[in-house]
Amino acid sequence: MLIEKHLQTRWVRQMVVLTMLVFFTMLPANAIGDTGSISTAEHEPTVAVEWMDLLYRVVESESLSAPAAARVYGYGGVTLYEAVVNGMPENFSLTGQVQDLPMMPFPDEDVVLDWPSVANSALAVVTPNLFIDPSESTLTAVDDKYAELVELRSSEVEKTVLDDSLAYGELIGNTLVEWIADDGYADIVNKPYELPTGGPEFYVLTNPDIAPIDPYWGTLRPLAMFYPEACNQPLNVEFSDDPDSTFYAQALEVMNVANNRTKEQEEVARFWVDTPGITGAPSGHWVSIENQLVEQLDMNLQQAAGMYVQVNMALSDAFISAWVVKYEVMLLRPETYIQTYIQRNWQPYVSSPAFPEYPSGHSVVSGAASEVLTSLLGAVAFTDRTHLIYDHEPLQRSFTSFEHAEQEAAFSRMFGGIHYRAAIENGVRQGRCVGQQVLNNIRLGPIQQGTE
Numbered sequence: 001m002l003i004e005k006h007l008q009t010r011w012v013r014q015m016v017v018l019t020m021l022v023f024f025t026m027l028p029a030n031a032i033g034d035t036g037s038i039s040t041a042e043h044e045p046t047v048a049v050e051w052m053d054l055l056y057r058v059v060e061s062e063s064l065s066a067p068a069a070a071r072v073y074g075y076g077g078v079t080l081y082e083a084v085v086n087g088m089p090e091n092f093s094l095t096g097q098v099q100d101l102p103m104m105p106f107p108d109e110d111v112v113l114d115w116p117s118v119a120n121s122a123l124a125v126v127t128p129n130l131f132i133d134p135s136e137s138t139l140t141a142v143d144d145k146y147a148e149l150v151e152l153r154s155s156e157v158e159k160t161v162l163d164d165s166l167a168y169g170e171l172i173g174n175t176l177v178e179w180i181a182d183d184g185y186a187d188i189v190n191k192p193y194e195l196p197t198g199g200p201e202f203y204v205l206t207n208p209d210i211a212p213i214d215p216y217w218g219t220l221r222p223l224a225m226f227y228p229e230a231c232n233q234p235l236n237v238e239f240s241d242d243p244d245s246t247f248y249a250q251a252l253e254v255m256n257v258a259n260n261r262t263k264e265q266e267e268v269a270r271f272w273v274d275t276p277g278i279t280g281a282p283s284g285h286w287v288s289i290e291n292q293l294v295e296q297l298d299m300n301l302q303q304a305a306g307m308y309v310q311v312n313m314a315l316s317d318a319f320i321s322a323w324v325v326k327y328e329v330m331l332l333r334p335e336t337y338i339q340t341y342i343q344r345n346w347q348p349y350v351s352s353p354a355f356p357e358y359p360s361g362h363s364v365v366s367g368a369a370s371e372v373l374t375s376l377l378g379a380v381a382f383t384d385r386t387h388l389i390y391d392h393e394p395l396q397r398s399f400t401s402f403e404h405a406e407q408e409a410a411f412s413r414m415f416g417g418i419h420y421r422a423a424i425e426n427g428v429r430q431g432r433c434v435g436q437q438v439l440n441n442i443r444l445g446p447i448q449q450g451t452e
Contacts, residue, residue: 037113040087045294045304047116047149048080051123052287052308054145056280056390058138062131063277066353066361067217067319068185070283072130074223074316075180076123081309081444083122083172087115088302091445094309098223098442101179105171114157114165115301120149121169122176129177132189188216196330200340201239203330203356210354218324223313224438228324231433233426235329235358241341248341250420254334255342258349258417265415266349271387271395272362272412273350279392282362282409283315286369288386289405293373296382306444311372314438318368321434322361322427331358334420348417359427360419363410367431368438370406375439379403406431 055076059069078094082104085091095101107113124146128134154162193215196202205212218228225231240247261269274282290311294304333352339345373380379401387395399405410428413419419427 040084040115041300041302043301045301047119048304049291056284059280066281067214069281070315070319073312077309077312079126081305083119084115111164112161117153117165118169121166122173125173183221203332206352213355222317224441225317228320231321231430233430237422251337255338268412269416272409314368314372314435318365318434322364326356329358330356333357350416352418358423360413360423363424363427364431366406366409367428368434370402371432371435373402
């Protein structure tokens, strides 16, 4: 019955998308942005980069968990895109494509709008509402960023246009806030949870003082996936304490790699650790890469908004997807297995986080980000300066492609001693599936047809 319900939901959403595409093609041009406003594509991407940078910084200061951080970036991407899409005459809103997203308010036909100001206003409304109880420093940071960008645009835009743009952005923001509030997040915060017990393969806390993190995250409403289990990758290595078994061999591999790691492997483990509260979390690392790509590839606001919305939705859905499996499989950490069956006093290089092992969240999120970025941009060589930008430590690394970065991020978890190979390899597969869900289910513009 569950599968049948999901298939029915998928059919309904597909019909809604087709209806919306027909609807938008029938609208007069001025209803989707031909209002005398300068198009989104003709604007610099400053507002996008500035707000994504701010999201990284407030995620870090609020010490959000890895899943909660991805949620912030996901909604940030949706907000940015919906705020500027009416300045893209050939682009579609996400209404009818993203789950339950209502119709966005259209701008008046005779009003000239400044799209960077619309985005600034919408993001200023939405951002504080992504936190249950935002700190005063976060609220101040949001207000300051909004005022800074208003002042920046006021030197280039007439006051009437600026005021109309800020008012329209507020409408967009308020509409999105109501939709965001129904994703299930408020219902799971601080909801009691008790770890199940069972066989020797069951996950146990490696630090009894830290409760399991976000055990209900897999119940949240996804953005691009039709349902949270859409990309599940089953664990294909059977648990065993037999020294001749594959499971034992994978645990032994973790121990041996961690015990004999090279200086570069230590650097890789540190580079990708992305500890919540110390950094902008694993998904934030990919948002930082996006920010750097905007400058490297000289994107305009339309290009940047299209990248952020697709990649950030993939980041958000990746953690929903991973957490569904984590709390279903409930697999113990390498630290627990190795100490029980191989070497009692062994410790990983990176502290084991407080949630089940399978799959690797880093692998899922990196696979999802890489899949979307590669589809959008191709194989791009880049140098990632995230830790220098945010004053973490003097580390930067260069990559020949997004897949290169994806693989390094994934296997950094083995170098750190906290994931088996199966969790890494299957995690990347799961993440790539999440990325494909975004690419297959979300359409930003019309399908190109042949010339014949």
